[in-house]
Amino acid sequence: MLTCRDVGQLLQDYVEGALEAPVRQRLDEHLADCPGCLAFIKTYKHTIAISKDLRCKDIPPELQRKLRSFIKDKLGQPDA
Amino acid sequence: MQTTDDARLVERLKARDDAALETLISHYEGKVFGLALRVTGNRPDAEEVLQDVFWRVLQHIDSFRGESKLSSWIYRITANTALEKVRKRPKTRDLPLAEELGPAMTEDGRIAEPVMDWTRLPHDELEQKELAQRLEEAIAQLPPDYRTVFVLRDIEGLSTEEGAEVLDLSVAALKTRLHRARLFLRKQLTDYVSARHPALNPPNPGRPDAHMS
Ligand SMILES: [Zn+2]
Numbered sequence: 090m091l092t093c094r095d096v097g098q099l100l101q102d103y104v105e106g107a108l109e110a111p112v113r114q115r116l117d118e119h120l121a122d123c124p125g126c127l128a129f130i131k132t133y134k135h136t137i138a139i140s141k142d143l144r145c146k147d148i149p150p151e152l153q154r155k156l157r158s159f160i161k162d163k164l165g166q167p168d169a
Numbered sequence: 170m171q172t173t174d175d176a177r178l179v180e181r182l183k184a185r186d187d188a189a190l191e192t193l194i195s196h197y198e199g200k201v202f203g204l205a206l207r208v209t210g211n212r213p214d215a216e217e218v219l220q221d222v223f224w225r226v227l228q229h230i231d232s233f234r235g236e237s238k239l240s241s242w243i244y245r246i247t248a249n250t251a252l253e254k255v256r257k258r259p260k261t262r263d264l265p266l267a268e269e270l271g272p273a274m275t276e277d278g279r280i281a282e283p284v285m286d287w288t289r290l291p292h293d294e295l296e297q298k299e300l301a302q303r304l305e306e307a308i309a310q311l312p313p314d315y316r317t318v319f320v321l322r323d324i325e326g327l328s329t330e331e332g333a334e335v336l337d338l339s340v341a342a343l344k345t346r347l348h349r350a351r352l353f354l355r356k357q358l359t360d361y362v363s364a365r366h367p368a369l370n371p372p373n374p375g376r377p378d379a380h381m382s
Contacts, residue, residue, distance in 0.1 A: 132286060
């Protein structure tokens with residue numbers, strides 16, 4: 090039987106799907122019977138999930154313009 | 170290894186093709202700025218990093234041999250440029266040990282305290298925003314090396330292998346830092362939700378064997 094401490098050590102590989110099937114199964118058995126580990130794993134995974142939403146896709150238009158004119162200026166310099 | 174798209178873009182950049190420059194910038198400006206903003210933690214520094222990175226990329230494009238993906242190379246330049254800025258500042262404290270970031274354990278390795286499950290939060294858009302805001306603040310509290318790993322892997326979505334390549338770390342070292350960063354952030358969010366929604370706190374676990382020695 091895995092202890093909660095074992096679960097803590099396997100946690101990262103578990104959420105990344107990197108555990109061998111038999112180990113994974115033993116961990117699932119532990120989770121079925123341990124609300125503490127289950128809540129811990131769920132909140133660990135949820136932290137990763139909401140982090141994904143923080144990705145910024147576009148930068149502000151004035152910054153886009155600034156960047157392009159900076160690069161153009163640099164490229165226009167004779168020592169560039 | 171670089172992709173054929175990468176190779177074509179790099180060839181055009183080496184030929185000083187203006188359209189290629191615009192393709193490069195529009196494809197990478199969001200990624201570079203996103204990483205720079207989170208690693209430096211402030212907008213003026215991030216803007217400088219953004220400009221420096223594209224300038225460095227253009228200066229060194231002739232020596233880019235395609236041994237790594239173009240994206241890895243640009244992420245690497247971004248991480249290094251941003252970390253250079255941060256390292257000039259007073260040193261931040263290190264993260265507590267991983268064990269202290271998880272629940273208290275009994276001597277025989279069982280969880281010794283109730284663990285809150287707040288994954289059904291947020292209930293509404295406002296709470297969603299607040300949680301995201303709290304997460305941003307917690308990311309800013311991470312030591313820079315951990316923050317960089319976390320942003321590349323969990324926000325920008327790089328694979329473990331690519332993240333390790335970008336930061337010149339072993340896969341094992343990257344995984345350790347990533348795990349501790351996640352544990353720290355999970356704990357910060359848990360503490361936040363627990364203070365805001367005390368009703369969500371679980372009762373003490375009543376499993377009879379939890380008290381037996
Ligand atoms: Zn457990």
